Amino acid sequence: MPSVMINKLVIIGVGLIGGSFALALRKADKVKHIVGVGRSRENMQRALKRGAIDEIADDLPSALKHADVVLLATPVGQVGSIMAQISPYLEPDTIVTDAGSTKQDVVAAAHSHLAGHLKNFVPAHPVAGAELSGVSAADAGLYQSKNLVLTPLKETSAEAVKRVTELWQACGARVSEMNAAQHDAILAAVSHLPHVLAFLLMNHVSSSTEHDSNEPLRADDPLRFAGSGFRDFTRIAGSSPEMWRDICLANREALSWQIDAYQKELTALREMLARDDSEALERVFTSAREARRRWLENKS
Numbered sequence: 001m002p003s004v005m006i007n008k009l010v011i012i013g014v015g016l017i018g019g020s021f022a023l024a025l026r027k028a029d030k031v032k033h034i035v036g037v038g039r040s041r042e043n044m045q046r047a048l049k050r051g052a053i054d055e056i057a058d059d060l061p062s063a064l065k066h067a068d069v070v071l072l073a074t075p076v077g078q079v080g081s082i083m084a085q086i087s088p089y090l091e092p093d094t095i096v097t098d099a100g101s102t103k104q105d106v107v108a109a110a111h112s113h114l115a116g117h118l119k120n121f122v123p124a125h126p127v128a129g130a131e132l133s134g135v136s137a138a139d140a141g142l143y144q145s146k147n148l149v150l151t152p153l154k155e156t157s158a159e160a161v162k163r164v165t166e167l168w169q170a171c172g173a174r175v176s177e178m179n180a181a182q183h184d185a186i187l188a189a190v191s192h193l194p195h196v197l198a199f200l201l202m203n204h205v206s207s208s209t210e211h212d213s214n215e216p217l218r219a220d221d222p223l224r225f226a227g228s229g230f231r232d233f234t235r236i237a238g239s240s241p242e243m244w245r246d247i248c249l250a251n252r253e254a255l256s257w258q259i260d261a262y263q264k265e266l267t268a269l270r271e272m273l274a275r276d277d278s279e280a281l282e283r284v285f286t287s288a289r290e291a292r293r294r295w296l297e298n299k300s
């Protein structure tokens, strides 16, 4: 792999994901100059200070001039309007990629707004992250040994896919490809449903306690007695509400399917309790424990 792979990288949305991409490529010595485009001046100053970017963009036309690669790393609900804004200023050879957690919506937005640029558009999703947001949480090691899924369009050129693959590999990621619908169906099960469950469990337990959110927990508040199991299950309820609003709406069909299927599992378990069915309960828990053991052994 050549050492410097890109002269000018533009990151639109320099938060956890965009900032980590920048820091990882810098660490690997693969990029010369990084320009950040942001919404909050404060976060962009932080990105400069952390060394994630070299320059805060003054305007899109000058940011995009001579750009080799543009990464869209804002919440997915913003992606369509950003594509429409950048489209007039993209140079023919500039590769555009993204990091959105959903892919069918991003692909549809590209068809609407980047129609003349599809051969250089490479949709991507790093399956790595945290419940933290903003560039302060960015980490050069975030993508190490993590999955990165590409969902190229039929128009995307093999050369553009190769270049984006090399960039993510330089960040330490394991790159694979699938189509956008398959991606969204899989991620609904392993990422979107778990986040919804964590948010709802947190609300369910805390709303039953009815205290002022600024006051310390009351002596009889159930949350005072929540242990590490509750903490592990709800870690991801600390995630960005804006980001998860956009993900849930973008992938509503696959997510709704998962919610219905999960609801059936809950109903079945509720019936086992009602009929005092200890064998069925133990069977459910055993098969879950086995499935988790197999997953951890095989995921490497």
Ligand SMILES: NC(=O)c1ccc[n+]([C@@H]2O[C@H](COP(=O)([O-])OP(=O)(O)OC[C@H]3O[C@@H](n4cnc5c(N)ncnc54)[C@H](O)[C@@H]3O)[C@@H](O)[C@H]2O)c1
Pocket: 012, 013, 014, 015, 016, 017, 018, 037, 038, 039, 040, 043, 073, 074, 075, 076, 078, 082, 099, 100, 101, 102, 125, 126, 127, 128, 129, 130, 131, 132, 133, 134, 135, 240, 243, 247
């Ligand atoms: N957090 C994760 O675990 C994770 C993992 C994989 C992919 N993703 C995806 O990556 C993307 C970014 O997520 P994140 O965790 O880095 O979020 P983040 O909140 O840390 O960063 C997003 C940044 O985008 C900026 N922004 C928002 N709208 C903008 C606009 N219109 N123009 C310019 N900047 C704008 C925000 O100010 C923020 O700095 C999302 O699409 C998300 O679905 C997140």
Ligand SMILES: O=C(O)C(=O)C[C@]1(C(=O)O)C=C[C@@H](O)C=C1
Pocket: 100, 101, 126, 127, 128, 129, 130, 131, 132, 190, 191, 192, 236, 239
């Ligand atoms: O580790 C976390 O906190 C995450 O939520 C990361 C996580 C996930 O695994 O669900 C969240 C959303 C992304 O699109 C990819 C990764």
